[in-house]
Amino acid sequence: MExxxxxxxxxxxxxxxxxxxxxxxxxSAGLRKSGRPDLALIVSSRDCAAAxxxxxxxxxxxxVLVDMERLAHDPDTIRAVVTNAANANACTGEEGLHNAxxxxxxxxxxxxxxxxxVLVLSTGVIGVQLPMDRxxxxxxxxxxxLENNGWLDAATAIMTTDTRPKAASRQLxxxxxxxxxxxxxxxxxxxxTMLAILTTDAKIPQPLLQQALRDANSVSFNRISVDGxxxxxxxxxxxxxxxxxxxxxxxxxxxxxxxxxxDICTELAHMIVRDGEGATRFVTVKVSGAPDNLxxxxxxxxxxxxxxxxxxxxxxxxxxxRVIAAAGRAGVxxxxxxxxxxxxxxxxxxxxxQVVANGTPASYExxxxxxxxxxxxxxxxxxxxxxxxxxxxxxxxxxxxYVSINADYRS
Amino acid sequence: MExxxxxxxxxxxxxxxxxxxxxxxxxSAGLRKSGRPDLALIVSSRDCAAAxxxxxxxxxxxxVLVDMERLAHDPDTIRAVVTNAANANACTGEEGLHNAxxxxxxxxxxxxxxxxxVLVLSTGVIGVQLPMDRxxxxxxxxxxxLENNGWLDAATAIMTTDTRPKAASRQLxxxxxxxxxxxxxxxxxxxxTMLAILTTDAKIPQPLLQQALRDANSVSFNRISVDGxxxxxxxxxxxxxxxxxxxxxxxxxxxxxxxxxxDICTELAHMIVRDGEGATRFVTVKVSGAPDNLxxxxxxxxxxxxxxxxxxxxxxxxxxxRVIAAAGRAGVxxxxxxxxxxxxxxxxxxxxxQVVANGTPASYExxxxxxxxxxxxxxxxxxxxxxxxxxxxxxxxxxxxYVSINADYRS
Numbered sequence: 001m002e003x004x005x006x007x008x009x010x011x012x013x014x015x016x017x018x019x020x021x022x023x024x025x026x027x028s029a030g031l032r033k034s035g036r037p038d039l040a041l042i043v044s045s046r047d048c049a050a051a052x053x054x055x056x057x058x059x060x061x062x063x064v065l066v067d068m069e070r071l072a073h074d075p076d077t078i079r080a081v082v083t084n085a086a087n088a089n090a091c092t093g094e095e096g097l098h099n100a101x102x103x104x105x106x107x108x109x110x111x112x113x114x115x116x117x118v119l120v121l122s123t124g125v126i127g128v129q130l131p132m133d134r135x136x137x138x139x140x141x142x143x144x145x146l147e148n149n150g151w152l153d154a155a156t157a158i159m160t161t162d163t164r165p166k167a168a169s170r171q172l173x174x175x176x177x178x179x180x181x182x183x184x185x186x187x188x189x190x191x192x193t194m195l196a197i198l199t200t201d202a203k204i205p206q207p208l209l210q211q212a213l214r215d216a217n218s219v220s221f222n223r224i225s226v227d228g229x230x231x232x233x234x235x236x237x238x239x240x241x242x243x244x245x246x247x248x249x250x251x252x253x254x255x256x257x258x259x260x261x262x263d264i265c266t267e268l269a270h271m272i273v274r275d276g277e278g279a280t281r282f283v284t285v286k287v288s289g290a291p292d293n294l295x296x297x298x299x300x301x302x303x304x305x306x307x308x309x310x311x312x313x314x315x316x317x318x319x320x321x322r323v324i325a326a327a328g329r330a331g332v333x334x335x336x337x338x339x340x341x342x343x344x345x346x347x348x349x350x351x352x353x354q355v356v357a358n359g360t361p362a363s364y365e366x367x368x369x370x371x372x373x374x375x376x377x378x379x380x381x382x383x384x385x386x387x388x389x390x391x392x393x394x395x396x397x398x399x400x401x402y403v404s405i406n407a408d409y410r411s
Numbered sequence: 412m413e414x415x416x417x418x419x420x421x422x423x424x425x426x427x428x429x430x431x432x433x434x435x436x437x438x439s440a441g442l443r444k445s446g447r448p449d450l451a452l453i454v455s456s457r458d459c460a461a462a463x464x465x466x467x468x469x470x471x472x473x474x475v476l477v478d479m480e481r482l483a484h485d486p487d488t489i490r491a492v493v494t495n496a497a498n499a500n501a502c503t504g505e506e507g508l509h510n511a512x513x514x515x516x517x518x519x520x521x522x523x524x525x526x527x528x529v530l531v532l533s534t535g536v537i538g539v540q541l542p543m544d545r546x547x548x549x550x551x552x553x554x555x556x557l558e559n560n561g562w563l564d565a566a567t568a569i570m571t572t573d574t575r576p577k578a579a580s581r582q583l584x585x586x587x588x589x590x591x592x593x594x595x596x597x598x599x600x601x602x603x604t605m606l607a608i609l610t611t612d613a614k615i616p617q618p619l620l621q622q623a624l625r626d627a628n629s630v631s632f633n634r635i636s637v638d639g640x641x642x643x644x645x646x647x648x649x650x651x652x653x654x655x656x657x658x659x660x661x662x663x664x665x666x667x668x669x670x671x672x673x674d675i676c677t678e679l680a681h682m683i684v685r686d687g688e689g690a691t692r693f694v695t696v697k698v699s700g701a702p703d704n705l706x707x708x709x710x711x712x713x714x715x716x717x718x719x720x721x722x723x724x725x726x727x728x729x730x731x732x733r734v735i736a737a738a739g740r741a742g743v744x745x746x747x748x749x750x751x752x753x754x755x756x757x758x759x760x761x762x763x764x765q766v767v768a769n770g771t772p773a774s775y776e777x778x779x780x781x782x783x784x785x786x787x788x789x790x791x792x793x794x795x796x797x798x799x800x801x802x803x804x805x806x807x808x809x810x811x812x813y814v815s816i817n818a819d820y821r822s
Contacts, residue, residue, distance in 0.1 A: 058738070091750075091771060092771060093771035126732025231736055232736050321499070321501065321537025324501075324643075325470060325642055328470030339502075360506075361502065
């Protein structure tokens with residue numbers, strides 16, 4: 001019954017297309033004790049329109065504050081993104097802000113651009129000042145090895161407890177979108193310790209770019225959770241440099257861009273869930289029949305973050321009572337006697353097994369339910385009434401390894 | 412460094428005073444495979460005023476619905492409470508409601524009272540019909556062995572994954588209050604799979620009794636969490652039969668009653684946390700300086716239910732960054748540069764070690780923090796500003812055993 005491969009093995013990176021005018025790389029600046037790569041640099045040879053979505057946490061890391069300000073003031077001339085792992089530069093006060101700005105300055109000098117053209121991202125331990133001597137040495141080192149095909153190296157350098165690099169790419173209509181991301185703890189809707197950097201050589205007005213990112217993000221990264229904790233550093237950046245000469249201004253062209261962007265974001269989001277700390281199962285939760293989409297999302301998210309649901313799934317236990325109990329505490333009124341619940345193997349909801357009908361146990365074979373929960377991918381389908389609200393979220397199970405990883409992370 | 416006793420060993424039951432006119436017992440009705448006691452009966456020789464607080468979950472178990480109706484219609488003539496473990500009688504539809512009512516009827520017949528005078532409680536697995544043949548056999552068996560000193564037997568019979576029975580007692584002003592409770596998973600504010608039955612031989616008007624229970628509950632049981640999951644069955648009942656002849660009508664006498672009741676509820680609530688599934692550490696979270704008490708509670712509760720905070724505590728890791736990050740996502744606006752955070756050994760906040768000052772790391776020895784987190788009891792004190800809102804919650808850590816217990820519970 002034990003699968004011979006892990007959930008993480010299913011993270012398959014397809015072809016990563018170079019993006020016109022962009023280069024990337026990853027180097028070891030010595031921020032990690034292990035000596036693994038820990039600094040990623042992404043540079044565009046042309047000014048980019050840049051969009052960003054950031055953590056909703058009240059406590060925002062220094063690089064988040066710096067980027068939010070840059071994007072608020074001059075989002076049309078961005079040229080580079082510096083990302084470091086191993087240190088979140090969060091809860092670091094004035095010195096942390098200064099260090100984030102100095103990081104941008106050092107990169108700007110090495111690249112011959114202005115500090116305002118550089119965005120910065122950090123991920124790692126909170127409350128420790130960035131070791132600036134190492135940053136100052138590492139950045140020029142990175143500028144020397146930038147290349148068109150450096151995406152995988154960049155994706156590798158931003159990993160923390162991730163076990164796999166995460167990257168995805170699409171080509172359409174004469175332009176390319178390529179992005180990288182990292183998870184993998186503190187993952188929750190409204191952004192988590194989750195970084196993603198997306199680039200395209202399409203030419204898109206910044207307000208439209210921001211709208212596309214917001215829309216794509218809301219149905220991809222904001223639909224995943226690993227542990228319900230939302231971090232101080234979550235950021236998704238999208239840079240468009242127009243190098244392909246293809247203009248995306250609105251109408252069908254925009255809708256095609258948005259669809260491709262959403263597709264990449266969803267692919268990266270699923271990779272993050274598959275690489276969730278200690279994850280052994282990929283779980284899709286679909287809720288329908290709620291008064292509205294927001295209510296449906298609230299219910300789906302409460303199920304998807306319930307420790308009792310997630311430990312049951314880890315144990316391969318088709319424990320539908322915990323699903324119903326989680327739905328009931330989501331804060332959305334519904335009629336319990338209208339609840340219908342199905343389990344299904346895989347992520348598409350095919351061949352669903354009804355386990356609850358009208359709020360009471362349906363007649364089914366426990367073996368059939370157990371067979372579903374023996375799969376690596378499981379879908380939970382819950383209908384709470386006849387409203388039109390629907391939502392889908394993705395999560396993973398809650399395992400011994402999650403506890404081990406997080407009990408030991410700092411040491 | 413490993414303690415030689417467990418957190419559970421610290422659950423000490425003091426003297427359990429008999430309560431005038433009340434008798435209790437626990438028997439094995441065969442609901443558990445193990446043959447352990449699984450049915451508790453508490454009976455008063457006089458009519459009781461009865462008060463109750465129940466789960467806020469949209470999905471309420473059959474016994475909860477039955478009791479809520481009984482208390483809404485005739486809360487002044489209650490005589491008995493039947494509690495079964497191993498089966499929650501939740502998500503069981505009409506048949507479940509019928510079974511809850513039949514349970515009351517069988518007890519009423521055995522005791523020579525009316526079914527409306529009997530309250531029922533259930534805890535255990537969701538979605539399975541109560542085996543009524545066993546209930547019908549078990550109840551008359553229980554009526555035969557009721558005794559004044561049966562509280563510990565009753566407390567033992569209502570355990571599920573609890574490792575220790577939970578009971579507490581006080582005598583004051585010529586009357587007694589004695590109560591029993593059970594945890595220990597699905598514990599979260601707003602009630603959890605948590606049952607408590609409190610009895611007193613004081614004479615108190617029902618509306619005042621309900622008010623006292625609501626007030627005591629809000630600062631005791633509603634302040635604890637084990638995993639943030641709120642169950643379908645949570646109930647706290649308080650029965651007053653007046654057997655002592657002491658009247659508690661208001662004023663100082665009422666305030667003394669409320670204080671003693673709160674004291675017992677808090678003692679039982681702490682026992683539940685200490686016996687939380689897989690718990691190795693007892694954690695007190697105190698938040699001050701919030702705009703109001705509700706905001707403070709929201710922040711304290713977000714910290715207390717954060718898997719990242721709880722796994723760090725399990726690992727003995729003074730990982731204050733996770734505490735700050737949890738506070739930041741609680742949905743309460745505050746100025747991050749005003750945050751002060753202390754850790755302290757024990758539950759009283761003595762000799763606090765400041766780890767964050769004005770939102771940035773305070774200067775302290777990591778060893779001093781580690782020494783605090785090596786203790787079995789730890790207090791987290793967070794000030795978020797200069798508001799007057801304060802709150803205190805109690806929780807436990809998140810261990811490998813929590814995962815083991817909940818991955819295997821049904822099997």
